Every structure is written in C-alpha cells, then in structure tokens.
Amino acid sequence: MSCEARGNPPPILSWFINGTEVDPEDDARHSLVDGNLIISNASETADYGKYQCRATNGLGTAVSRDALLQFAYLGAFSAKTRGGVSVREGQGVVLMCTPPPHSPEIIYSWVFNKFPSFVAEDSRRFISQQTGNLYISKAQPSDVGSYICLVKNSVTNARVLSPPTPLTLKTDGVMGEYEPKIEVHFPPSVLAAKGLTVRLECFALGNPVPTITWRKINGNIPKKARLRKSQAVLEIPSAQLDDSGTYECKAENPRGGTAFKGHLQVYTLPQWTRLINDTQLDSGETLRWECKAAGRPRPTYHWLLNGSPLMIQGRVEVVNGELSIRDVMQSDSGMYTCVAENKYGTVYSNAELRVLASPPVFIPNPVRVIATLGKDVSLACKPRASPKPRVTWRRADSRRLQQSNRIMLLRDNTLRIVNSSRADEGHYVCLAVNTFGSAEMTAMLWVKEPMRVDLSPGRLEVTVGESVVLSCKATHDTSLDVGFQWSFNQRPINFQKDGGHLEYIQTVRAQQSSTVDLMIRSILLKHAGKYGCRAHTSADVVFAEAELLVRGPPGPPGVVIVEEITDSTATLSWSRGLDNHSPISTYNLQARSPFSLGWQTLRTDPEPVTGTMESAMAVDLNPWVEYEFRVVASNAIGTGDPSAPSRGVRTKEAVPAVAPANVSGGNGRRHELVISWEVRRSPGFTRDGLLVLLLMRSLYLQ
Structure with a gap:
C-alpha cells in the first residue's frame, strides 16, 4: 500500500491497522519501504480491516483516508448428496443453490443434466443473483432432469459446482x-x-x-x-x-x-465542497476554519490535532463543522484534520496552523531616504514580529513626534511628511514593541532641491533624409547621480535594433547639470512622433517630451473607383491619402492594358489634376480595351507611392476610325471580279468588323 506526504522537515510515515500501529519488528510479514506498507503472505484472518497512513514531523501529524483491505475467495460446496424434488406438472418449484462461503459477490448459473448445458432464463424460469436459487413458475415435462448450481467468483473467476438435484414429476395428476x-x-x-x-x-x-x-x-x-x-x-x-x-x-x-x-x-459518500488551507497567524489572533462536505445522509464533523481527537474546551469551539480558536498561542501549532463522515464513508482534510511568536526585528537597519524639496516623503517601518507590535516614531534629537496636518502616522505604521522642507532633514527612530521584546530602526532623511529637465527643441519639423539632434539637460543636486532614458511614443528606444538611425550620445556632466543627446540620422517618415527624455536620481524622476514632424512625399491615395466608362473616357474618383506635412500639389492618373508596357500616364480633363481634387476624367482611351487605373500624388517633396489598382473595366465599342487600304481587283473566273484590301486597325481595336464583298457582273462588249 502506497503513501506519500510532503513536509519540511521531511515527514516520517507510519501505518495503522484497525487503529493499531504496525510494528515490522513484531510481525516479520510487515515491512516499510519509503513509506509504503508491504504485507507478505497476506491472510484474511490476520490482515483484513481498515488501514490508515500517518505522516509526522516536528510541526505536526497528518492522516490519510481509510483503506479497506478485503480478500477474495470461494469455498467448495458440501459434498453431501442432495435429495430429489418432485412436483406435479403445472406446479411451481424452487431449487435451492445454498452457495459455499465466498467474498465478494458471486455470479450464479444452473447446469441442466450435464455441462455445458445451461438453464436459459425466460418468463417461466428465473435465477436469482441474490440467493442463487432457480425458480420455475410452472413445471412441465421438459423440466425433468438433474440440476447443478454453478457459482463464479467475480474477482478471481474461480468456479465450483454443487452436487446435482434431481427434479421429477409426480404421477398423481396435473396442478390446476x-x-x-x-x-x-x-x-x-x-x-x-x-x-x-x-x-x-x-x-x-x-x-x-x-x-x-x-x-x-x-x-x-x-x-x-x-x-x-x-x-x-x-x-x-x-x-x-x-x-x-x-x-x-x-x-x-x-x-x-x-x-x-x-x-x-x-x-452518497461525503464529498468536500470546502477544504481547510494552511494558515499562519500571529500569537493572540483568532483562527476560523470551516470545512464543508456534501453527502446523504448529511455528514457529521469532528476534528483531529496531530492525528488525535481535538479537545473542545475554553478557547476552542466547533459549531456545525466550523473550528474557532481564540487567542492562539504557539502550543496551538500543528496539523489539523477535519473529518466528515456519514454511515457510508469518511473523508479527511488536512491543514497546518503555524502560530508565530517572536520579538521585533528590522531588516535592513538603518534606512537612508532621499526626498525632493516640496514633495511628500514616506518613511516605512516594517518590523518582523509576532504578534504585531505597537509602533511609535520620534526624532533622534527630540521627543516623540506629534501628528499634524503635515506629519502623520498611517495605518501600516508608515510616517508620512507632506511638503518636505530642509528643516525635516535628520534622523528618525521607529520603535516597535510586543510581548516578546522591542527593537528600533533609524531612518536618515535628506531633502534635496528638485531636478529640472529641459528637452530642446520642443517641436521640430524636418524633411525626409535630414538629420537632427535632441538635447536633454537635467539640472540637479550636485551630490546626486543622474540617469537618462530615451523613449519614442512612450516606448523605450532599443538603439541596437533601430538600424543605425538613432544614436545615444554619452552624458556630459557639468557642476550642477548633466546633458545627454539623441541623434536621428537620415530621417524616415516612421520617425515622426513624440520623443521623451526621463531623468532619474535617487530622489526624483522628471520627464520631458518633444514632438518631431517629418515632411515627405504623399502617401498613396485611397481606393480608386471607376464612376463612368465610354469608348474613349473613364471618370475616376479616389480619396485623399496622407500629405505627410507638405500639401499635395497634383495627382497623376495612370492606366495599364494588355497592349501597354506597364503603367502609362493618361491625359485628363481637367489638366492638370490639382491636389484639392478627388475626381477627374481620363481621355483618349481606346475602345473595347480592358483597363486598370491608379492614382499617384505629388507634393513639393516628391512623388509618393501609387494607390492600389482599380478593378478592371472595358471601354465601350466604337466605329473603326481607319479605312481599309490598298484596294485592288482582278483575276477570278468568268463573270467574276476578285477585289482585295488590307485591314488597318486602330490602336487596341480588337473587335471583328464586317467584311463587305462586292461581286460585280462581267460586261460583254459586242
């Protein structure tokens, strides 16, 4: 049987059988290996019963649930010959099985005359799996014969047969x-x-x-x-x-x-709906543990302390399964077990109660605090102690501090000074006292001039490709070291991943100031945004921000829509893209077709298409040709990326604009004249035209 338990120090495991501890020295059949119980040559007489594992260390004892050990067996039927049974035809009859000793349940069946001919159950014959008896509601001649009860152990599958029971019919008539x-x-x-x-x-x-x-x-x-x-x-x-x-x-x-x-x-067996959990309390506090279990019948509860029944008296109360202990002390520490049980089962919930009792201790001690002139400052007092100590503050060179609107003691024993001044500098002493002793902690407070940060220039407009330098200057107390951090749009800048565009220039330290520069080289549109400089000392943190605007070629216009199409024109509309801080001056309309080499610039109406327009007509298109259109914006900086292409559309049909050439005639048979010509196509014209053949009657001259 396996048992595992965790604890610090590692627990020692022991086993109990029916409440008696197992001692391997008293019974060589029992051995303990890594907390597991091994039983050699187990027997029902010596080993049947309830088993429980207990884990113990210096802090307490926890118990496991119960495990029931049973033994499966199947005895033999009595060899005594069974008497015959005689009934009238039509009469009901019961054949007794009388099974041998067994554990656990067995399965019953009956053999008719000889194995393996089994009695088949139907509406007239029934084998009870409770008693093993064979019931025949109405005997008939086909039932006459020898009957043997066969039982099978449901665990071991062992089978035994009873002596036969003969069944005969009486000859004195039929049962009505x-x-x-x-x-x-x-x-x-x-x-x-x-x-x-x-x-x-x-x-x-x-x-x-x-x-x-x-x-x-x-x-x-x-x-x-x-x-x-x-x-x-x-x-x-x-x-x-x-x-x-x-x-x-x-x-x-x-x-x-x-x-x-x-x-x-x-x-239902008890099932936990609320468990108890490990708890740590200061000496003098109150413990409240509630464990709840569902079950039918409703479970009852009792409590164990270190595996033994908990004494319910004085400070210790149990009401409806809820345990409360007032004014806990170190002797209350240990492993508690809530036991929920009904007549069908028992469940256990274990938890450790640790009651702390120690004099106050300060780590670290002393404490150094640097504050900024005019700002609020907090001096923390957090001793390790149990129970919680009483805390008082005083100046090292004076009596106890008196609370006011500017100096106050918070609930967590923190001393808060509002609008600090030079006069607040000095040594402050926190005294912590409980029933086990006392300790002091000294806090040394310095008040420094506030730091100022200037980021210049504050707003800057540049053109793509240019370079700029942002300078961050911090004015601070000479006794303090200052650190800087640059950010872009509120995210820290990673100078290793920026591709060489951003460079951090080392800090330059003067008597009362420190300066650090940020250089942005070969500026791209993506570099537009807000740049922040965060300066920090042990007393203060100050943040300044500058905005960088980047001028560049326009962004791509929005979706191009073909509003109307004719045989030679297309009316297009689009939406404005980003001007990138330089007004859009013109738009260029472009098209491509299966007969063009890439995108070609179109003539437009009006011409030119100014930056304030969002619609224009493309002219001089070829009829019956499929086109895609796009729009490109330009400003004083340059030409931007084109819009996404429009869907493909085909211009309308039109009459051919070029007449056939090289018309000639001759040859042919008698009474015929063959006329030929060359077809000249307009650019892009692909639709088949109509061919007209002129058949001329020959003229005969007398």
Missing part, C-alpha cells in the same frame, strides 16, 4: 390453475450508492405463468431504467438521488394478481 405467488422480491428497504447500478428482482410462481409489471409510487420510473430477464429484474444504471422512492412490482395471471412494494434510498 392458481393465482400468482411472489417468491423472489427485493428487500423492503434498499440502500444504493450514488453512481452505481441498482438491480431490483421480482419473480412469481403461478399457473398460467404470471406477467411482471413495474411502477414507481408517486413518480415515474427513470427513463434510463431497463427491464431484464423477461421483466423479472428492474435495472437502474448510475443511480442518482432523485431515483430514490418506493417501487412496486406486480405479478398477474388470469387467476388474479399480487404486488410487492419496497423503498430505494440512494446515498
């Missing part, structure tokens, strides 16, 4: 019809664990063979329930609490009927 008599029924009160399968048996003798029906009093039989073995067994899989109730089986035949009622009670 009679009303049913229930010979097999479930107990009047059935207990079943939640989640298990419940089987209710009901079988009757009678002539004619009775019919079995089931119902639930004041309710419906669960939909998941199923009837087995010709209605003789009602099976309820995964029983739930609402399956509890009174069930009735009824046996009927033409001669009458009878019924049996029994109550099913589904119970």
Whole structure:
C-alpha cells in the first residue's frame, strides 16, 4: 500500500491497522519501504480491516483516508448428496443453490443434466443473483432432469459446482390453475450508492405463468431504467438521488394478481465542497476554519490535532463543522484534520496552523531616504514580529513626534511628511514593541532641491533624409547621480535594433547639470512622433517630451473607383491619402492594358489634376480595351507611392476610325471580279468588323 506526504522537515510515515500501529519488528510479514506498507503472505484472518497512513514531523501529524483491505475467495460446496424434488406438472418449484462461503459477490448459473448445458432464463424460469436459487413458475415435462448450481467468483473467476438435484414429476395428476405467488422480491428497504447500478428482482410462481409489471409510487420510473430477464429484474444504471422512492412490482395471471412494494434510498459518500488551507497567524489572533462536505445522509464533523481527537474546551469551539480558536498561542501549532463522515464513508482534510511568536526585528537597519524639496516623503517601518507590535516614531534629537496636518502616522505604521522642507532633514527612530521584546530602526532623511529637465527643441519639423539632434539637460543636486532614458511614443528606444538611425550620445556632466543627446540620422517618415527624455536620481524622476514632424512625399491615395466608362473616357474618383506635412500639389492618373508596357500616364480633363481634387476624367482611351487605373500624388517633396489598382473595366465599342487600304481587283473566273484590301486597325481595336464583298457582273462588249 502506497503513501506519500510532503513536509519540511521531511515527514516520517507510519501505518495503522484497525487503529493499531504496525510494528515490522513484531510481525516479520510487515515491512516499510519509503513509506509504503508491504504485507507478505497476506491472510484474511490476520490482515483484513481498515488501514490508515500517518505522516509526522516536528510541526505536526497528518492522516490519510481509510483503506479497506478485503480478500477474495470461494469455498467448495458440501459434498453431501442432495435429495430429489418432485412436483406435479403445472406446479411451481424452487431449487435451492445454498452457495459455499465466498467474498465478494458471486455470479450464479444452473447446469441442466450435464455441462455445458445451461438453464436459459425466460418468463417461466428465473435465477436469482441474490440467493442463487432457480425458480420455475410452472413445471412441465421438459423440466425433468438433474440440476447443478454453478457459482463464479467475480474477482478471481474461480468456479465450483454443487452436487446435482434431481427434479421429477409426480404421477398423481396435473396442478390446476392458481393465482400468482411472489417468491423472489427485493428487500423492503434498499440502500444504493450514488453512481452505481441498482438491480431490483421480482419473480412469481403461478399457473398460467404470471406477467411482471413495474411502477414507481408517486413518480415515474427513470427513463434510463431497463427491464431484464423477461421483466423479472428492474435495472437502474448510475443511480442518482432523485431515483430514490418506493417501487412496486406486480405479478398477474388470469387467476388474479399480487404486488410487492419496497423503498430505494440512494446515498452518497461525503464529498468536500470546502477544504481547510494552511494558515499562519500571529500569537493572540483568532483562527476560523470551516470545512464543508456534501453527502446523504448529511455528514457529521469532528476534528483531529496531530492525528488525535481535538479537545473542545475554553478557547476552542466547533459549531456545525466550523473550528474557532481564540487567542492562539504557539502550543496551538500543528496539523489539523477535519473529518466528515456519514454511515457510508469518511473523508479527511488536512491543514497546518503555524502560530508565530517572536520579538521585533528590522531588516535592513538603518534606512537612508532621499526626498525632493516640496514633495511628500514616506518613511516605512516594517518590523518582523509576532504578534504585531505597537509602533511609535520620534526624532533622534527630540521627543516623540506629534501628528499634524503635515506629519502623520498611517495605518501600516508608515510616517508620512507632506511638503518636505530642509528643516525635516535628520534622523528618525521607529520603535516597535510586543510581548516578546522591542527593537528600533533609524531612518536618515535628506531633502534635496528638485531636478529640472529641459528637452530642446520642443517641436521640430524636418524633411525626409535630414538629420537632427535632441538635447536633454537635467539640472540637479550636485551630490546626486543622474540617469537618462530615451523613449519614442512612450516606448523605450532599443538603439541596437533601430538600424543605425538613432544614436545615444554619452552624458556630459557639468557642476550642477548633466546633458545627454539623441541623434536621428537620415530621417524616415516612421520617425515622426513624440520623443521623451526621463531623468532619474535617487530622489526624483522628471520627464520631458518633444514632438518631431517629418515632411515627405504623399502617401498613396485611397481606393480608386471607376464612376463612368465610354469608348474613349473613364471618370475616376479616389480619396485623399496622407500629405505627410507638405500639401499635395497634383495627382497623376495612370492606366495599364494588355497592349501597354506597364503603367502609362493618361491625359485628363481637367489638366492638370490639382491636389484639392478627388475626381477627374481620363481621355483618349481606346475602345473595347480592358483597363486598370491608379492614382499617384505629388507634393513639393516628391512623388509618393501609387494607390492600389482599380478593378478592371472595358471601354465601350466604337466605329473603326481607319479605312481599309490598298484596294485592288482582278483575276477570278468568268463573270467574276476578285477585289482585295488590307485591314488597318486602330490602336487596341480588337473587335471583328464586317467584311463587305462586292461581286460585280462581267460586261460583254459586242
């Protein structure tokens, strides 16, 4: 049996059988290996029972849940010869199995005459898995023979056979019809664990063979329930609490009927809904632990301290499973166990209570604090102590500090000074006292002039490709060291990942000031934004920000839409893109088709297309050609990226603009003249035209 426990110091594990500690020296069959209990040559007589593991160290004892050790076995039937059974034809009969000793449950079946011919259950024959008996509601000549009860252990699968029981029919007549008599029924009160399968048996003798029906009093039989073995067994899989109730089986035949009622009670083992957790308290505080468990019947609770029953008296109270201990002391420390149990099971919840008791100790001591003139300053006093100490503050050169609107003691014992001045400089002493002792902590306070930071220039406009320098100057107390950090749009700048555009220029220190520069080389549009300089000393943090505007070529215009199309024109519209701090001066309309080499600039109406326009007409297009269009913006800095292409559209059809050339005639047969010409196409014109053939009648001259 395995047992694991964690603790510091590592716990020592021990085992108990039925409440008695296992001692390997007293019984060589028992051994402990890494906390695991090993039983050699286990026997039911010596080892059957409840086992529990306990873990102990210097801080307490925790206990495990109980484990029940059982032994599976199957004895042999008595070898005594069984007497025969004789009944009239039509009469009911019961053949007794009388099983041998066994554990746990066994499975019953009956052999008819010789193995492996088994009795098949039907509406007339039934084998009870509760008693093992074979019931025949109405005997008939085919039932005559020898019957053997076979039992099988559900764990070991061992099987044994009983001596045979002969069944014969009497010759003094046939049994007449009679009303049913229930010979097999479930107990009047059935207990079943939640989640298990419940089987209710009901079988009757009678002539004619009775019919079995089931119902639930004041309710419906669960939909998941199923009837087995010709209605003789009602099976309820995964029983739930609402399956509890009174069930009735009824046996009927033409001669009458009878019924049996029994109550099913589904119970649940205790299950935790609220556990206790490790708790650390100062001496003198109050412990409150509540553990809750669900179960039916409702669980009851009791408490253990280090594996033994907790004494409920004086400071210790337990109400409805809730444990409270007033004015805890070190002797209350240990491992507590809440035990929830009902008649069907027990669960355990363990937690450690650690009660602290120590005099005040300050780490570190003394404390140095640098404040800024005119700002608020806080002096913390956080001793390690249990119970919590009383705290007072005083100046090292004077009596106890008196609280005022400017000097106050906060709830966490922090001394707060509002609008600090040079007069506040000096040594402050915090005194902490509890029942176990006292300790002092000295805080040395210096008040310095506030730091000022100047970032110049504050606002700057540059053109793409130029370089600029931002200078950050901090004026501060000469006794303090200053550090700087640059940020871009509120994010720290990583100078290694910027591709060489940004350079941090080392700090230049003067008597009362420090200066650091940021150089931005070959500026791109993405460098536009807000640059911040954060200067910090041990007393102060100051932030300044500058804005950099970058002028550059316009961004791409928005989506291009073809509003109207003719055979030679297209009306286009678009939305403005970014001007990048330089007004857009003109727009350039471009198109491409299967007959062009890339994008070609178009003639427009009006011409030029100014930067204030968002619509224009492209002219001199070729008819019956598919075009894509795009727009490019320009400003004083240059020409930007083009817009995304429009969807493809085809211009309308048109009459050919060029006449055929090189018309000639001749040859041909008699009465015919062949005329030929060359087709000249307009640029991009691809649609087939109509060919007109002139057939001329030959002229005969006399």
